[in-house]
Amino acid sequence: SQPRPLSIATVSAGNFNLQLDVKGYGTHSGNRGPSIRAGGEGNAAGVNAVEKAILVVQALQQLEQEWGITKSHPAFPAGIFSMVPGVFHGDAGVPSVGYLAESATIGYLVWYPPNEGPEAVKAEIERHVHHAAQLDSWLRQNPPRFRWESHWPVFDTPADHPLVKLLVADRADVLGEIPAGLPQTHSFNAVCDASFIAAKGIPVVAMGPGDLRCAHAVNEYVDLAEIASCARILARTIVGWCGAA
CATH class of the missing domain: 3.30.70.360 (Alpha-Beta Plaits)
Incomplete structure (x- = not known):
């Protein structure tokens, strides 16, 4: 999908x-x-x-x-x-x-x-x-x-890594559950700086606003609503992962 x-x-x-x-x-x-x-x-x-x-x-x-x-x-x-x-x-x-x-x-x-x-x-x-x-x-x-x-280079974090599970749950809190039977995670069909972080032994996950179909194009754009939703998801994950009160 x-x-x-x-x-x-x-x-x-x-x-x-x-x-x-x-x-x-x-x-x-x-x-x-x-x-x-x-x-x-x-x-x-x-x-x-x-x-x-x-x-x-x-x-x-x-x-x-x-x-x-x-x-x-x-x-x-x-x-x-x-x-x-x-x-x-x-x-x-x-x-x-x-x-x-x-x-x-x-x-x-x-x-x-x-x-x-x-x-x-x-x-x-x-x-x-x-x-x-x-x-x-x-x-x-x-x-x-x-x-x-x-x-x-590639990055490849297991889908059952605790960081991935936490991010999946936080995304569901903000945007709703992904319907049963559909994948919870996807491939990144390009490259990003996560590869170089992974090369240092740090687990990585890529998530952010935008659509690869218009990336680097003359009409490249990002939906502002996605920026707000992404910030809400990441805030939850940062707090959860770092153990903050």
């Missing part, structure tokens, strides 16, 4: 910022014909890095489809673990269409499940791209370069 307002999230995905650099052989765009047509010079006439980078994107889209089956977690909706090609740039050193691109870079955000190790996920991606590169005469000799620029 979809997370409801002020859902209590006990587990998050992890992510990587991956930059993939693809090398080409930049020459005048008039060389495109002999570089790609039968009877031409092939790679010796020029190699368009943009098109070679598209081959890499297609390979990772294939792997992403496999992830829809192979990567899952009971707390998360199906298909959430994915690879987002959010940035694509290629040129010959100048922003002109008069050349075959000398280089191209694809920027990815990779979402992986909390029940898999980050190093294994990285190795799987690199292995898949390597195998795809073997099918291309240029990429076989000039493999894409991986730059794993950042890693955001």
Whole structure:
């Protein structure tokens, strides 16, 4: 089921910022014909890095489809673990269409499940791209370069942790009981600073106003009523957890 307002999230995905650099052989765009047509010079006439980078994107889209089956977690909706090609740039050193691109870079955000190790996920991606590169005469000799620029780890607090139980009860006091048969907690389908607190051995739970469907969008907004309700819930939990009178 979809997370409801002020859902209590006990587990998050992890992510990587991956930059993939693809090398080409930049020459005048008039060389495109002999570089790609039968009877031409092939790679010796020029190699368009943009098109070679598209081959890499297609390979990772294939792997992403496999992830829809192979990567899952009971707390998360199906298909959430994915690879987002959010940035694509290629040129010959100048922003002109008069050349075959000398280089191209694809920027990815990779979402992986909390029940898999980050190093294994990285190795799987690199292995898949390597195998795809073997099918291309240029990429076989000039493999894409991986730059794993950042890693955001997961957090995963057991749903039966006393902190979670207390927050669930306090939410019910303010907003009413969640109907029987529906989940009391949800996954956090993004990342937040709770991961770094959890890494210090401190139990964490994420809860707050807002909706991921409009997060970082031009119309991003928060319902003011949710802010007030969240404050009431957190006040109860802080007092209960800290043992204040």
